[in-house]
Amino acid sequence: MQQAPLPEWQTRSSNPASSITTRAHPHTASADTRHTYVTRLIESGYDAGFVSEQVGHSHAATTAIYTALSSEYKNLQVRQHLEAAEAEVPRLAFAQADLEAECDEKLASTLALQDTGSRRGA
Structure with missing residues (x-):
């Protein structure tokens, strides 16, 4: 039986007999990676709404937590x-x-x- 495809942010175990799946969603990135990513986007002039969308936030205030502007x-x-x-x-x-x-x-x-x-x- 063939398994249904998963969203791109979700992957299956490397063992085909295993039914275990692993999440690889953007929210699983380390906090440092998220801080850097958000900060670089903001400092590069990207719109705050776009940046929030990129990291999966529905509110700009949540994204602001990850912003460490120089x-x-x-x-x-x-x-x-x-x-x-x-x-x-x-x-x-x-x-x-x-x-x-x-x-x-x-x-x-x-x-x-x-x-x-x-x-x-x-």
Whole structure:
């Protein structure tokens, strides 16, 4: 009788007469291997959802346990976010100045109309 095929992460004993199966699922990898794998994927820029899926987690918080990011990577991320924020400041300042100028123009126009209307009524 031929045995049904097993999922790729499950293997049978090397002895064909044996009915013992051995699991070789990603969760059976050593903790060091999982930490390294997850860390390298994250540091290489892979999406956290993809990394979670790769190691069989349904929640990113579980994957975070296996992440041991280097100080160099953390510093790089902080630097990139700070630079992005610094680049955003002038854009926001100019946008605010444009809005203020637009409001000033509308106010001046409204005041001019009111002044013209009050002169006609006098």
